[in-house]
């Protein structure tokens with residue numbers, strides 16, 4: 001396998017520290033891995049300005065590249081800004097299987113007092129209600145399904 | 159150095175407001191707000207970090223984000239007086255947040271096309287975060303303004319107290335060529351505030367003497383104690399690594 005492909009394979013398998021069912025590639029955070037002058041350079045885009053996991057993600061990718069035998073460097077790329085639109089279809093399936101409703105609709109501005117309609121990841125019902133705009137991490141809100149009564153996390157659209 | 163100064167001003171606005179919001183952690187009126195305010199503080203402090211890092215590189219004197227945040231005194235801080243105002247009651251905090259976010263959202267929108275790639279990158283993230291902050295704070299301002307007699311009284315009191323600090327948002331700095339005009343944001347800001355005040359039943363008072371001076375380092379008495387607390391640990395252990 002070419003070195004660049006091997007490096008991508010190693011880096012892209014790194015799980016997100018806060019949502020370990022998906023990888024940094026599933027989330028679209030890992031933008032590219034290239035070999036530049038013998039060094040594997042991984043370009044990473046943070047999810048939120050103040051995401052506490054950003055540094056942990058960068059360190060984990062660097063460690064994965066070193067474990068795969070590469071000299072590694074991480075570059076933080078701010079522009080274009082990450083959006084939940086970048087979560088891959090596989091990533092969305094994995095989130096759902098894990099019990100987290102993936103973001104729905106394209107990222108955009110929400111009107112005052114609007115609450116997104118979210119599908120229950122357990123039974124597929126649209127009859128759900130928001131319990132709290134914030135959940136276990138900054139990127140998630142808490143919902144409850146009225147059909148099956150299950151509470152669940154919703155990965156917010158941004 | 160005009161760009162260094164302008165980026166530092168923006169960074170200071172975000173750090174000071176982020177720190178103020180974080181003071182609510184553990185003291186909010188309800189659990190959801192106890193989660194919401196520290197999360198919004200994280201947005202602001204995250205933006206401040208990138209801006210300080212950028213300012214440090216522009217200056218080229220070896221100051222990193224921590225040096226800029228923790229080793230400058232009150233007179234060296236260049237933040238708006240609005241963001242350093244004490245939290246007061248929940249109405250004051252939400253109104254302060256609304257005034258700031260309703261300015262920053264269109265400001266970052268204009269900065270998306272900046273030729274400075276760091277500024278454009280920060281803008282891309284922050285524009286969405288500020289849209290959320292407007293929605294969060296705007297909903298509370300409407301709920302409280304259009305709520306009970308007591309909540310409406312307190313919301314109007316917050317408007318009367320903070321409105322004199324709004325004018326400073328539009329104060330022009332030196333021309334940088336890469337940051338948007340602050341004055342150009344005024345129509346969008348005024349439209350957002352008017353729409354929300356209309357729904358909330360609030361009146362903006364006329365202001366004879368706008369409160370300004372933050373950009374010159376002339377602050378109110380509230381900033382010093384805030385910085386003293388924020389900087390105490392770093393100053394007690396200079397150069398420590400964690």
Ligand SMILES: [Zn+2]
Pocket residue numbers: 120121122123124125145146147148149150
């Ligand atoms: Zn269900």
